[in-house]
Amino acid sequence: MERVTRQVPLPPGVHFEVLDCPVDGFVHKGRTIVISARLARMSPAQRFFIIAHELGHLKLQHHAAILSFVSRAVSSSPDESGARALIASGLAAISHQAELDADAFAVRAMLDAGLDADEAARIFDGMGEGSDNGTHPSPGRRARAIRSAALN
Structure with a gap:
């Protein structure tokens, strides 16, 4: 944690x-x-990535962005059913982007620290391709995004 x-x-x-x-x-x-x-x-590089990823969520203010989205959905909907539908239709995309952004943040920190970012991608390689869920992109998608971020 100290190195991160x-x-x-x-x-x-x-x-x-x-x-x-x-x-x-x-x-x-x-x-x-x-x-x-x-x-x-x-x-050590994989631990660095996980910790930097979580710090990325804080630095990029993902919690506030999600709360803001939910608040706007509730205030703009005529009833609870409408608010739930709006939240359900948009929250996964926002959450997936937040995960990818936190991954990219962690990759930049790894590269700045002189670490091999492919170590982070290997975390997700070991999980298989998988599929997106309600909060996270698929492991395969994340591995590809990490490798792409490492090149930029």
């Missing part, structure tokens, strides 16, 4: 927690970056 925060300073009031959890990392309430204990089994 030298490259990407930790925002004020944000802290890390390491937990035994099934996902590699996530941001909780915009103030806590939760990192899975299983990251210890990853290469």
Whole structure:
């Protein structure tokens, strides 16, 4: 974590927690970056990527953008049903873009730190092509986007 925060300073009031959890990392309430204990089994470059990715969500203000989208959907809809439909139709695309943007942020940080960004792509290669879900692009799509970001 120290190497990442030298490259990407930790925002004020944000802290890390390491937990035994099934996902590699996530941001909780915009103030806590939760990192899975299983990251210890990853290469140093892959750990760097996961931590920088979560910092990217904070630096790029993804939580605020999603809250703003939901707020606009609710206030512009005539009823709850309309708000739910609007949110359902747009939230996945916003979330997918946020994930890809956080990946690109982490790749830039890796390159600035002199790390091999292909290590990050290999995380997703190991998951197979997969398919998009409601919150994340498919592993194959993410691996390709990471490799593309590393070239730019």
